[in-house]
Amino acid sequence: MLIGALLRMPAQAIQRRIIAELNAGGFDDLRVPHMAVLQFPGPDGVRPGVLAERAGMSKQAMNQLLKSLEALGYLTRADAPDEGRARLVRLTRRGRAVYAKMVDILQGVEREWSTELGAKRFTELKELLCRVWESPLAR
């Protein structure tokens, strides 16, 4: 079993679970593509272009997602105070609520994995993944 599949499968499982639990928990208007915006570390105080680059998509595509989430009441796009042409995404109360819910869900996943693997091994896993993340390989 190669590393690609070993990372992809649990990552997908977590993604499906987040969507399902958000939809069941009062945020039934969120769809898979919206996750590109809400992904860690979240869009609050960030420029649209930066979000686009993070998500690996065009600025236009990101802008559509942002307009959608703005219409649904999760965020606003305000003019940046310092630079005339820039804008800043700000989460609304509802936006902060959904982000907090996502953190909750993920912490639930971590508790389950920790029980399954043992706390020591789970910590080890996270540390190894952190090392990968810090290295330039994962970019």
Add this chain to the structure above:
Amino acid sequence: MLIGALLRMPAQAIQRRIIAELNAGGFDDLRVPHMAVLQFPGPDGVRPGVLAERAGMSKQAMNQLLKSLEALGYLTRADAPDEGRARLVRLTRRGRAVYAKMVDILQGVEREWSTELGAKRFTELKELLCRVWESPLAR
């Protein structure tokens, strides 16, 4: 940093790299959605419906991908010998070539990570991910 991001980011990086290297290596007609078919453990000898379930999409969507890959010469859809209504996907020579290329790319990634982390830690990482995969959590 929560486990969702720690798994997602390297998984995405690997995905991007696979696409880029395949496109640069003589398979420039493959797009991201096609990866849903070529994903481990590969489509050879498998029924369309099974592939759809693996990829987490409808049978119709999978069928469109299969038709696309058939038109590009990567696979064929033959009638299953045992059951009249079933079909079996078979990789063509070109299909096997691209699958082998994907394995090559992933082994390259594994070598790099192994160098970066150290062989011992990399093996440890894979073993932990295997444990997660074997447990029912990752489904």
Add this chain to the structure above:
DNA sequence: CATTTTGGTAAAGTGGCTTTACTATCGACG
């Protein structure tokens, strides 16, 4: 101040996925 670059927006086009609907085959049961 003119030119280029950068951040963002807008609209049309493309393509992938879902929904709805259908055919063919298999298995179970009377």
Add this chain to the structure above:
DNA sequence: CGTCGATAGTAAAGCCACTTTACCAAAATG
């Protein structure tokens, strides 16, 4: 053996996300 429900696959229409192309405004460059 024949009917009926379930299963495997296909087909077409609609929707939605993303790209492409084009554009405007503000900043940086000279």
